[in-house]
Amino acid sequence: MIELKHISKWYQVGGKPTFILKDINLTIKEGEFVSIMGPSGSGKSTLLHILGMLDDANEGEYHFMDQPVHSLKEKQRSQIYKQHVGFVFQAYHLIDELTVYENIETPLIYQNVKTNERKAMVADMIDRFNIVGKKDLFPTQLSGGQQQLVGIARALIAKPKLLLADEPTGNLNSKQGEEIMDLFKQLNKEGVTIIQVTHSEKNAGYGSHIINLLDGRIEQGN
Amino acid sequence: MIKHYIKIAFRNLAQQKVLSGINIVGLSVGIACFSLFLLYAVSEFSYDRFHKNTNRIYRIVEWWQGEKREPGGYAWAYTPVAPAMKRDFPDVEYAVRLKGSDCLVKADNKVFHTSITFADTAFFQVFTFPLVYGNTQTALQQPNQVVITREKALLYFGTANVVGKTLELKTDTTFIPFTISAVAENIPANSSVKFNLLGSFEHIANDPMVQQSNLNWYMTIGMQAFVQLKPGSRLASEQNRLNLFRRKYYPDDYKPKKNPTKEDLIQTSFRLQPLRDIHMNPTIEGGNDPKNIWILITIAGAVLLIACINFTTLAIGRSANRAKEIGVQKVMGIRRNQLISQFLTESLLLSVLSTLIGLLLAEGLLPLFNQLADRQLTFSISRFPELAWLLLGLTLLVALLAGSYPALVLSSFKPIEVLKKKIRIGGSNLFTRSLVTLQFVLSIGLIISTIIILQQIAYMRTKNIGFNKENLVMINTERIDNKKIYPLYKQAIQHNAGILGVTASEMGLGAGEGQMGTGYRDYKGELQGVIEYPGDYNYLHTMDMHLIAGRHFNPALASDTTGAVIVNEALVQNILGTTPEKAIGIQILNAKGNRGTKTIIGVTRNFNFEDLTHMVRPQMFYRPAKFQPSRIFVRLQAGDPGSKLTLLNNTWKQLAPDAPFEYSFVDEKFDNFYKNENRWSSIAGWAGGISIFLACLGLFGLATLAALNRTKEIGIRKVLGATVSQVVGLLSKDFVKLITVALVLATPLSWYVMHNWLQGYAWRINITWWVFALTGAFAILVSVTTVSVQAIKAAMANPVKALRNE
């Protein structure tokens, strides 16, 4: 499903390039549940953003479902990720002005899904996550765990094949974290490919596969 | 403490470069506009205050009051009245009559056209006009002395030191030598009493017309009269004394009439109008309406308000970012009024800065403004001392207007809530929205008004007014022996190539030309005025005025110069109450109700001989036996008039070498009717342009803040799949809504104002819907463009940056 070849990313700092990712080669098959680990600043988020097509690499090739992402135009790329990728963030990143219901609905609006269809899909998702009673509340009225649940519901609403999660449990207590991880496990069983960044060995254990990142390089030998 | 406030204020200004820039530019432009209008207003209200005795000087006016008549006064003075007042009232110190007259001046063998004013010898005792050379006591002692202004002296002689030199002046038929007795400083622009040359009243005392008017207490000869009262005199308010005076000299007015006409029922009295009141009292003929000044100040105030609103909305918009700073300061124990002082210091600093820049800007714009206002204003504190405190007050007012709301709101934050970031005020609260809407209501309203005024002007300029005013030259022949020269002139030019016709009249056409009218009885027995045009036989024909009944004048018929008249449709309709065909042969009733000697031989189609605020009034054309052709009209072939004008000028030089060749194009004279409208359209247009600019400047700032405050939301939406145009739409939507509301409010408002304005025109356009649609589209386009600049920037930004975990 995903193939990275010689991916590098750098920023010009004081006229000299500082590498954030260096020569990353990586293959992830459909249905895998991968955890990325590594110290702070090692480039985990950057890698995730590149995988999610929110950011460009400076060098290398990226193939997603047999499409050469690195040579696609912005428009085509956003078409692909709108359809196939869902994002979950450590800070949830819900829109404060919108209700739970509207937050979950938003991606469908941007994919031009018709109103009736949208209603049905959002209703299903709200059912599934057991948040029917909360659908008219605003994000600030929810606990962290509930907000992250909404964040995941929103990421899944468009039925993505790939779920990218950047420290999804970083702001949660361990019980809430466990619930989220169980949910991920469940989703993975249903066929969603998941790549998560995490600092916790325990959470990483939920995955089928761990990638260790150090100074922008993948540590060999796991 | 104050030093501390100023330091912090400076830092804040420097930190927020874009917002400070917007505020300073906006306030400077607003203040520049406002101070220009302020200067204008101050100068208008400062008229005639420079005379030492200004509070004791009054103008004699005749006040008319009647049943069917708005009360009002006329500044004409009957020749014997002023001396009689001096005789009868012991508290009248001086009386001065002023009689102006057109004249030609011959100096150093060059001929100029100017005007001369003849005044009683007390002139320099009453009015304060300093002399450069000469002596006020003796300047007007001899009948052949003349005082000249420095400006004219320089023009005629190239030097101001001209006392003792001779000027030859011609007011009617011959040049008469005058000795220059004094040179006066140039007359201040804000003086109602003006002169170029000042002669002694004695010089004209023996003039037959003046003598006649000295005996006939009802005869006006275009004279004004002033009195200076002794200190302490209250004559001006003691109307009963003035009424007794009137009764003494006008006993006929007080005899009861048997069958009083409408005119007989008008009560007439003398009044004394303070000199300081002359320029700004519209109830007396020639006075200006102060209403116009207040309208101008209001418009300028609106522009300034828009700039102040920018400051307020931007300050509120920024408050989200400042909330934390305030919270910290509060935790450290700052008191609320200290915070308010801090914020007000900031706005005061900005306002002082803007006033300085604004005044520089105003100084730079002054020439343009003077042209617009038809004045010669200068920013001079010494001439207008009140400007100093007005500008100071303006600075403080702007600081308060702009700064007080943000100061009150920001200082009221509760520290705990702020630190918890619970307070959300952005560019979205109701107050901010209302202010932005108000800005656009004002700007859109001004733009709509401008377009409508321009439409009306274009309509008046291009309307077919009933005769052909194009390619028509009018030559002034008042100052030559026109009875003799006109036939010669006509003979000399009429057969030349490019000259299509030559005619003459005793009356001019267009702006600034006089009219002559007489009363006639209409078919209901009421007295109605008829405008008369004594002209040559071919007058109507040369003007391209069309007959709809009857015939033209025939030079071969002697009777055509004794009683034949051609009248217009309006006369037939309003006075005869009949049709053009039936009007032929009718004799018009004169004012006494008798069949006169005037028989209608033709009826011409109505033409607009006045500006289009008037309906066409009854009009009468005839060829008098004693014809005084004081205007020659020459119809030119279309195309470059250059060579034809040379011909006219050369012929003139041969026939009338002593008088300047003064001509004008009739179409331009008609355009000049609309000087005021042109001025108003420029003013409204400038104000509209500036206010939309300022409003957009504010919008730009708000959009910047909105984009800033919503950076995170934009990032999320992009991650969720929003395209750039969707994000731009999201950011612009709010603003477009505001502007739509503004448009909805401004439409009926400006419609109402302009509808009322148009009622002043007998001939007017209909207000069309597309003016509003166009202006609305323009406002939305401009504002969306403004917002988009920011929105696109925000939408293009990489969302990853916005969402990076802190």
Ligand SMILES: Nc1ncnc2c1ncn2[C@@H]1O[C@H](COP(=O)(O)OP(=O)(O)O)[C@@H](O)[C@H]1O
């Ligand atoms: N725009 C940028 N310019 C320069 N350096 C950056 C920029 N964005 C991120 N970095 C640097 O890239 C490195 C990797 O960041 P990130 O991928 O967020 O690490 P992680 O998620 O593993 O903590 C960090 O050292 C960060 O400072």
Ligand SMILES: [Mg+2]
């Ligand atoms: Mg990270």
